[in-house]
Amino acid sequence: MRLKGKIAIVTGGAGGIGQAVSELFAQEGATVVIIDLLPIGKEVADKINDTGGKAVYHSLSVTDKSAVEELFNEVAESYGRIDILINNAGITRDRTLEKMSEEEWNAVVEVNLKGVFLCTQAAVPYMKAQKYGRIVSAASNVGLRGNFGQTNYAATKAGVIAMAKTWTVELGKHGITANAIAPGFTMTDMVKKIPEEHFDAIKASIPLRTVAEPIDIAYGYLYLASDEARFVSGICLTIDGGTSR
Ligand SMILES: NC(=O)c1ccc[n+]([C@@H]2O[C@H](COP(=O)([O-])OP(=O)(O)OC[C@H]3O[C@@H](n4cnc5c(N)ncnc54)[C@H](O)[C@@H]3O)[C@@H](O)[C@H]2O)c1
Numbered sequence: 001m002r003l004k005g006k007i008a009i010v011t012g013g014a015g016g017i018g019q020a021v022s023e024l025f026a027q028e029g030a031t032v033v034i035i036d037l038l039p040i041g042k043e044v045a046d047k048i049n050d051t052g053g054k055a056v057y058h059s060l061s062v063t064d065k066s067a068v069e070e071l072f073n074e075v076a077e078s079y080g081r082i083d084i085l086i087n088n089a090g091i092t093r094d095r096t097l098e099k100m101s102e103e104e105w106n107a108v109v110e111v112n113l114k115g116v117f118l119c120t121q122a123a124v125p126y127m128k129a130q131k132y133g134r135i136v137s138a139a140s141n142v143g144l145r146g147n148f149g150q151t152n153y154a155a156t157k158a159g160v161i162a163m164a165k166t167w168t169v170e171l172g173k174h175g176i177t178a179n180a181i182a183p184g185f186t187m188t189d190m191v192k193k194i195p196e197e198h199f200d201a202i203k204a205s206i207p208l209r210t211v212a213e214p215i216d217i218a219y220g221y222l223y224l225a226s227d228e229a230r231f232v233s234g235i236c237l238t239i240d241g242g243t244s245r
Contacts, residue, residue: 002226004029007079009072011062011119012089014041016188017138020214021086021221026053028222030084033075035060035119062089062115072122082126084225087116087137087160092190094149105152112156116163120178124171133176134225137164141182141240157182161236168234177233179224184240185211207242 008025012018014036022032022044031054034041041057048055060067076082090112093104116137127133142150143157160180167178185191185202191211194202203209220239223229238244 001027001029002222002228003084006030006083006225007033007075007081008084008086008225009033009035009075009082009119009123010086010088011035011115012138013086014038014044014057016190017183017186017214017217018086018088019044020218021088022055023048023053024215024218024222025084025086025225026055028226031055031079033058033071035062035071036089037061061111062087062119063110065118068118069122072119072126076126081130081132082123083130083132084134085119085123085127085136086221086225087119087135088221089115090138090140090156090190092150092153092193094153095151096149097151100151108152108156112153113159113163116160120163120167124176127176128171128174131175133171133174134229135164135167135171135176135178136221136224137178137180139164139180139182139236141184141238141244144182144236144238144244164236165234172233177224177229179229179233180236181217181220181224182236182238182240182244183212183217183220184238184243186217187211187213205243206240207245210241212239212241 008030013022013034026048045055045057139160140157164178164180
């Protein structure tokens with residue numbers, strides 16, 4: 001087991017990539033704290049517990065500073081530590097630059113950037129005290145390449161990569177690593193919004209000619225969250241079938 005005894009917080013862990021991460025981490029021996037807005041997070045945690053793993057679900061927005069601080073404090077008090085933070089929660093509000101509203105810009109920045117900032121800020125004091133921490137945040141290959149209709153989303157995902165590099169410099173001396181993962185198209189609710197007829201063109205643009213399943217991305221999170229990656233910090237691991245190169 002690669003995460004035996006570790007305490008891991010997974011934001012947005014109720015669905016898509018976050019659910020795959022929660023299930024995989026539990027299989028690898030971590031106790032998983034799932035944070036999400038969707039009540040189905042409880043079913044995800046129940047299923048993990050029913051199959052021999054350990055998980056708990058908390059209904060919370062990553063954008064709520066005091067609620068985040070309260071929960072992280074509760075986790076640290078209950079389990080004695082916070083080893084791993086997976087900043088996975090993210091949203092899209094796609095629109096071309098000229099049509100994008102201020103609300104659409106703010107909504108995406110609020111979750112994808114501020115949420116990552118708040119959760120990391122809440123976790124770091126515990127990680128520093130224990131001289132150990134693994135922070136892995138959800139970027140996107142859109143943060144490296146840009147994408148039509150995603151001014152807000154692309155900016156936040158580039159920001160996530162920059163935050164991981166900054167935290168590497170600030171926190172490395174405390175035994176904390178900070179990395180990002182940049183998935184390409186992955187079959188989750190987020191991309192199921194894309195009209196079916198666009199999918200053939202998307203697949204044709206990917207060298208491996210297929211889109212990812214959530215577990216393909218979860219294996220990247222597992223590596224960066226594990227002790228095997230103890231000397232890896234400040235990177236953005238791209239998992240996109242060869243699209244970004
Ligand atoms: N699916 C893709 O193709 C893809 C590609 C690149 C990057 N990503 C990134 O990976 C991450 C996961 O994506 P996904 O496709 O699994 O998305 P998803 O929409 O399937 O899941 C995201 C989860 O985050 C939760 N969430 C949203 N806002 C929240 C908030 N304020 N507080 C707590 N939870 C919140 C949602 O309820 C949902 O369960 C996102 O950050 C996304 O930007 C996804």
